[in-house]
Amino acid sequence: MTQACGPAAGSVSVQAWLGDCGLPRADALALLRDLAGLSHASVLAHPEGLLAGDTLQALRRAAERVRAGEPLAYVLGWREFWGLRLRVGPQVLVPRPETELLVEFALGRLGARQEADVLDLGTGSGAIAIALAHERAHARVQAVDASADALALARDNARRLLPPTRAGGALRWHLGDWMGALPNPDERFDLILSNPPYVAEHDEHLQALRFEPLLALVGARACDDGLGDIRELVRQAAPRLRAGAWLALEHGHDQAAAVRALLEGAGLLDAHSLRDLAGIERVSAARAPGHAGPSPHARA
Template sequence: MSVDVPSIAALSEYGKQQLLSLSDSAQLDSNILICHVINKDLSYLLTWPEKKLSLSEYEKFIELLNRRIKGEPIAYIVGTKEFWSLPLLVSPATLIPRPDTETLVELVLELYQSQQALHCLDLGTGTGAIALALASENPSWHFDAVDFSSEAVSLAKLNSQQLNLTNVQVFQSDWYSNVAEDKKYDLIVSNPPYIDEQDEHLAQGDVRFEPKSALVADEQGLKDIKIIIENAKQHLKTNGALFIEHGFAQGELVCDILTGFGYQNAQTVTDLNGQDRISWAIYSNY
């Protein structure tokens, strides 16, 4: 029996209706899945709404739509996610880069954009999002980007190669374990695990599918943050800066930890939604 494949416009609407109760971006989700299946960009859907998919493309769309209906993140389904206008490959081995993390990139650029040849360390790099975004804006800066997960390291390396960012070196390290003891940096940045293992949000939305090792930390989500702050002192140049992403209710706590370990001028910056998101401080090393 032949199947009457609907037009792109009709299929887009069908996908949207299926996802309305599950996603706050149902229309976009549906369109992204269509684009992925037919290997076209979003503008093609607007230009050719009356065109029809082949039967195999239609069947693939339905398969992917069903995965999205079950809650799987769009980024994992299509294997890519844009961050800082960079197309990044993603996989279930890494967190999905989020717009809130661009707050960290913006802050570093605001403070240091005019400086040349800075040496930077990105701890827990995942897809490489933070390091690659900053490296794309500052060709003279050099980045070491590390992650405990060998799968994440492979993915970040591939992203740096595809973006042709030769000023980023990616390697495996459990925080500072494989960073040379005498290596000093002007800047250290990190988006570490910071969610308490009892947090109810772990059972909601995209995070259900993301690696718990990249999300959850002991001590009410602060254990890895404390490790990063304490050990950064050994690897920061005099007046070097440490930038850490954290949960919306952790700003004051992280600033207290920074101050407790001898950092100066600890302060917190809010994200796109006005929530505390990035805390940073200077280490004078005197």
């Protein structure tokens, strides 16, 4: 940005760009911050400052993408989740604030316990797995996804956001179909979490979500009620819980009762749902029978 005596040819003031770009103010300010290096404070202090050249071109191209419906996070290339700046792109779902409820639930179940075996099924950008690894330095976190491109991005996020020993060591990534991706079929977990695909095949909202991967939204078991992958995941994951361990799933706003029934049908106990900030039942969880003992890996 340059300070102007009068507008130079091919340049526009910050104020004029904000007025003309056709975006909600918060989105326009985010583009100015990331593409023109202008903080909100400097926009307020110098609305007369000029935008020109490559910066103006980049802002115009980015605004056009957002106006066309592309998520701002893809245009910026990142989204904050649990206070961590995750890289995102069209190969992964944009992490949603509601999903932080799963992380909160997980931390509540782990309590002060530092050591635990935790599994994130359908990790996408790595949001849940990385947030947990960040909060519990000694938890052994594993993450699964059916998309190799998503896993590559998740690994990259872990590399950037976690200490080197953490990203490469106790955090492990597996490519494949739900529990079938894990190398050891006998392994059990203290906590299994998932934000799986749960959008029904013909849901009218899919049009608005068209920039995000269909595998993340509808999954490979597309069906009318959106529960195809949740049914399979509960069936596969329930027997892999240690005694007293919890399985928690995010789901659609009208799926809580059905998901609780699936959890109970798989022999799990204390099925209940948690509401998000909008009061919507967003996460359902249940635990394996028995009492949680110390992890077999716990340090003496």
